[in-house]
Amino acid sequence: MTNLKYQHIFFDLDRTLWDFNKNSEASLNLLFRDYQLQSIFGSFLFFKSRYEYHNGKLWNAYYQNRIKKEDLMYRRFYLTLKEAGLDDLDLAKEIANDFIEISPLQTATFPNAHQILEYLKNKGYQLYIITNGFIEVQAKKLKNSKLDSYFLEVITSEDAGANKPTQQIFEYAFNRAGAFAKNSIMIGDDLSTDIAGAKKVKMDQIYFNPHKINHKDEPTFEINNLSEIKRIL
Known part of the structure; x- marks a missing residue:
């Protein structure tokens, strides 16, 4: 693990892995x-x-x-x-x-979701979910779509008492994971919650933009397909 720049990877769930x-x-x-x-x-x-x-x-x-x-x-x-x-x-x-x-x-996931999670897990990364969704619903989504086994923790806004993009939910996630911003990265589809929130705590980000939406934000990285994560991590 010590040779990896990022050790902890935080994924959004809806519209990033699970096809909401x-x-x-x-x-x-x-x-x-x-x-x-x-x-x-x-x-x-x-x-x-x-x-x-x-x-x-x-x-x-x-x-x-x-x-x-x-x-x-x-x-x-x-x-x-x-x-x-x-x-x-x-x-x-x-x-x-x-x-x-x-x-x-419902079990539809984005193309290559399972493959990239398997790849990251095998590389030794620690994987987590950080979501604004409700805990009882998100847990069922993960289980039924067979995504649950990849993640060490599922951090919800209900647990943290705050939603993305507040600093509070990201700091709560770091505490739960034993992580720091400098050795973590956020992967999500929403510029205003996932990317903006990660920026607030100075954590690098991968913006998942499957529909190639035009924008003026400057995330650390941007991808259109989850398989592209392999060129970053």
């Missing part, structure tokens, strides 16, 4: 079918677009400590239904509970 968009769409499709929501929304695409709109706004509110976790989980469905003309809190909560059950069962 693909798995979320699969879960929403099941709910759309099971709850016969076509009669309310007309099309799955409309239902999905309105859910994603409300979900995004509520996650931003959660990050700013304006709503609680429990409220986020059901309100995203309540507001989606209400916008389509169905004001039914009980139904929204039922759908929300099903979504929390169904979503972590």
Whole structure:
């Protein structure tokens, strides 16, 4: 280990290893079918677009400590239904509970996710997850997609009492891992949370940009496919 510049590698989970968009769409499709929501929304695409709109706004509110976790989980469905003309809190909560059950069962990962984790583990790197997702959901995602065996620790914002990009969650992660910024690197898809947060604690970063989005940030490294990590680590 002493000859490695980086000894501790912190991965984001959603949209970095676990294909959040693909798995979320699969879960929403099941709910759309099971709850016969076509009669309310007309099309799955409309239902999905309105859910994603409300979900995004509520996650931003959660990050700013304006709503609680429990409220986020059901309100995203309540507001989606209400916008389509169905004001039914009980139904929204039922759908929300099903979504929390169904979503972590989906197993789509990004191309080369397992291969690169195997490669890094065999090279002697210490691997960790650092996520803003909820602990009970993230643990199931990791287990069901067979990613859990690669990681020594799964650090969540709930554990740390703070979300990425705050310094608090990264310092908490360092303490849990016995790591320091100088011998660690962060790999994630989000410039405003993963990359900005790592920069705050002076930790190097690998920005995972599979859709080749244009930006003006300057991460330490940038990749479009997880396999490219091999040229860095």
